[in-house]
Amino acid sequence: MATKETSTRPIYYALGANGGIAAAKFAAAFFTGSGAMLAEAIHSLADCTNQLFLLRGLKEAKKPPDESHPMGYGRVVYFWAMMVALLLFFLGGAFSVLQGVERFSKPEPLENVMIALGVLGISVVLESFSLYGAMKEIRKTSGGKPFFKWFRETRQSELLVVAGEDIAALCGLTLAFIAVLLAVVTGNPIWDAIGTIAVGVLLMVVAVFVMHEVKGMITGESAAPEVHAAIKAHILARPEVDRVIHLITVQWGAQLMVAVQARMHAQPSDHALVDAINAVEETIQQRWPQVKWCFFEPDFDPGTD
Incomplete structure (x- = not known):
């Protein structure tokens, strides 16, 4: 059973990490003009909102049963998990793709590139810390299952969402770093646009996987x-x-x-x-x-x- 501690700790880890990362990325996007960096900043901002949604869902789930809900409000966490997945898809993924398409049609040279690369490096450290916290909680309840099997079978929607976000974030940071680096090495800003689109597609793919799993929980799944x-x-x-x-x-x-x-x-x-x-x-x-x-x-x- 997921206790209050194991349910909320990785969420607070992710909220703290993404809050700092979002501020740094927005500053870097402003100084560099990088579309990939702006896409990453929007992604981190969406993640912060997602964590607040999850915390609200856990709080609502504790409401006692009443006449309208004789079995309580426990399943409300699935609604908020689905909201998180939709936000990740549209605000994180779709926005990044649109931003990348615009940059592709109107490429602009990057400025202050070392700032962008430094922020991306720091972001990798913070996201790794957040993912470490999530994986630590997963190991406590997974019974030694491989991660993908746990992802398919878990009934802990909040932990599933946090882990999915963190993995998408680390992969997105890697793509953004490569895109900015290629734009600098080749002198062609098109690579930045390609990186922006790649980050968006990645977020949309992860969001679809999360939505599929949460849909099963909303429909009504058995115990693990x-x-x-x-x-x-x-x-x-x-x-x-x-x-x-x-x-x-x-x-x-x-x-x-x-x-x-x-x-x-x-x-x-x-x-x-x-x-x-x-x-x-x-x-x-x-x-x-x-x-x-x-x-x-x-x-x-x-x-x-």
Whole structure:
């Protein structure tokens, strides 16, 4: 389960890093006239806004259940994660592509290039620090999975978004650095325009990947595969349970909903059956504190697993 600390720490890392980077990039873009640098500055500004969106989503998710939302507001984090992906796509990616196309049609020579290269170098250090913080949190919950597999299976939308942003930022910085360097070495500002477009396309590709994963969370995904399997194995191991007929897990933000249909071993009375069901539910919620709701239905139908 993602705790408050593990959920927000990488976001604050990214917010602090991107705030400083955005200010430096805008200054460098002003002094150099580099389109690639301006694209990177807009990207960092969009990232700052994205982190504020994620923090707002985590805050709203803590609102208690009410009559209109009896299961609480946990899934609101998915809405804000989708907003972040859209902002990354349009403000970060599409704007950069348009800026690059304009620079391509009207190339202008770069000035004070060493300022741009210095800012890009510092930005790489700060973004690396932000990505290190995100990867550190990912390792705590990934169970040793390769990063791409974790990216596809994680239910932590805020951590997924931060990691995606940081990776896109580092790759974008590399492209911008190469573009500015080529523009200086060749004396042809077209390379700066090409770099600006490349940064925009990169951001749009990352945004599409993030949107695809968040869409699954909004639609309603089960718990991570290993968690779902572990819950099923736990129920089957209980002496009160004869057979698990059906098990549904639904990720609800940081919390889980579990619905179980099972054939129980014979009990001496109705009260004993209720006590047996309560005992199973209690052990599930003890082992997985993120299981906020557990619905248990005893059944005689053997069904299928």
